[in-house]
Amino acid sequence: MATQIDVLEPLPLPEGPPERRLPPREWVRENLFGSVFDTVLTVLFGLFLAWAAYRVGKFVFVDANWEIVERNLTTLMVGSFPRDQLWRLWAALFVLAASLGFGAGAIGAQRRREVAEGRAQPAPKGVAARRLAPVVLLVGVLLWFSGSLRNVVLVLAVAAVGALFNLVGRRAPRRLERSVPLLVLAGVLLAFLLVVAFGGVKWSDWGGFLLTIFLAVGGILMSFPVGVLLALGRRSSLPAVRLVCTGYIEFIRGVPLVALIFMGVFMIGFFLPQGVERPDNIVRVLVAFVMFTSAYVAEIVRGGLQSVPAGQIEAAQALGLSPYRTTRQIVLPQALRSVIPALVGQFISLYKDTSLVFVVGLAELLTIAENITKQPDFLGQGLIVETLVFASFVYWTGSYWMSRESQRLERRLGLGER
């Protein structure tokens, strides 16, 4: 029972756990062999972990036949994207790196100014290299599988462009502060246009990890405005509006995403009038994702709206602001700022949920991972474990990295602290 007593001790603060200062010997005694029960636990868990690590290690480095992933790497990443158009994706990557690097630099500089002026708490410590570790790991593994020097050089160039624009962002003039999100968004749009416009590739030809990212990013960007409107509607003083919005949100939240995807794939055709061109499956699935995610975004934003003190609204009214301006300039900025981490959480959820398009056979990462095991060269060899492990690894690194960043953001905004 000794362990359970210590369960109640407050968690060590992130900046300096007290155990670290103990000499190794005492640390081991205290944390691993504190009592008989503790010792038994340590031995049992140690044996199990060693066995698991051995099995996983043996599988990854000895038993697994990674040839299937090596040969299908491009398919896993982009699906049936025309191979002679791949340069568009690289170009888009450069633009993305530039805009995201710029955004990160500018926001970092802004934060430092706020801290210097005493308007914000200093950020929790975190070395950039460590923060980016999951992404670096993912890119490293992908490059290793691709085994092409050209790709290594290209990735390094993308990283260099990102770092360069990070520096530019840090030195960005202060009057640009408010337009940084817009600039970043413009960069993302430009990257998107580089791929689809000017004789580019229509998104019905996208697939693999590219489609995962497209569905997740497109889904969250489109869900956000709908979700904000739904949240405002649910808090409206007009009963009719409130009723309709609440009804929609609760309906969507009670239904599985798979059912909505089916609705998108099987029913949307019936909703459109005769003669209108039927949308392709990617659009249908995207509609389902937006319908689904907007309800959850609405609930998150509603939480933020509730956290804005009533005095803020009363003060705005006392100043004679119209209801529209009160919402737009007083309530929403405060509400949205406080729900950023939760929105990131929702994005992670959506990122993982894109795998559900598997059930309608859309060529997303998971679908491809399953399909390539049926290629003549690999049929009947039971390579599904290899491809699933690869897909899990890709999902895991993205999701883990984003959840870490969102926790960091949460701590920085001082949320979640009671």
Place this chain on the structure above:
Amino acid sequence: MTTATPMPTRRTPLWRNVRVLRFVLQVVFLVGVAGLLLYLVDNVVGNLERLGIPTGFDYLDQPAGFAIPDSDFSSAQSLGDALIVGVQNTLKVSLIGIVLATIIGVLVGVARLSSNWLVRKSAALYVETFRNIPVLVIILFWYLGVVLRLPPIGEAVEIPDLLVISNRGIAIPWFDKVGEGFAFGLVALVGLAAAVLVWIWRTRRFDRTGAPHRRMLWAGGVLLAILAVGFFAAGSPWALEFPERGERSTTGGFRLSPEYAALLIGLALYTASHIAEIVRGSILAVPGGQSEAANAVGLSGWQRLRHVVLPQAFRISVPPIANQYLNLMKNSSLGIAISYYELTKITRVSIAQQAPAVQAILLLMGIYLLISLSIALVTNLVNRRLTVKGRR
């Protein structure tokens, strides 16, 4: 605004009158929403008629034309009956999954706060792994990578009289009905009523005298005693059957089909990682002063946990855990990916068998909504019961 002193109405023009404005706005909004819905419904009906698809729900009476594995359902029965089997299968995997996920989740959540470094890190490893991989990938992995790779029935792993593990599923001992169960059902109901009465009596006595109530022990004991007596009095209507290996499958006991086992394990492991985080957060959220106060009045470590910290943590964790239960139920729709015949899979097969897609999917969503609302209702009742009066 409504309580302001009455003003002469002719002075307020209609377009400045808040009440009129609010009314007009709502009417416009409702007309817009209703118009959109009507437009969509009109399109659907028009399209269905044009394609010669029936518009009602009569199709549910048609013979299904497909059989459902691991059930008595035959292809001659109606599509409506198939849906009922689907609901049963959905509930079967959801409810057992909820129990499993709760047990694993609470254990891992407490382990994350253990004083043992290795235990703590192992729990964190579990949580971070399963939380960040899509649940569908986990289910597929268990199905394609583990359950279907178990040895074939001829070389099944066997623990005599207990377990038969093969790629035909996992067979465990289970009760088989050998007699009339009705009388025993009545006895069980009586036993339950008696247990409730004993529970109330012990609680009242505790309120009056303060003596230890031990109501769990008392009520459980009464229930077990009545059940045991009733079981033999009714002539042992159930008998424990042990699984045995047959030629192509197992006989006796209860066989978890590969699909069911994979879906159950996948859902439970994924949801448990989320529940573990909630449990950990709830324990940390109990103010430190509570533990200190418990120490100050001389409670032991176990007493502190059992009577001070866990009850409060439990209270905080009920709404988010209820949310996870809902998610698990909704995620059971992923059974379709591995052909486990729950609601979604059966709807999908029905559509392939010429059931009208629009009605079938509307019905599917309606049923899920109903199950969700039922779970929400139960958990809301629990939550209301647990909320401390006078606090929020």
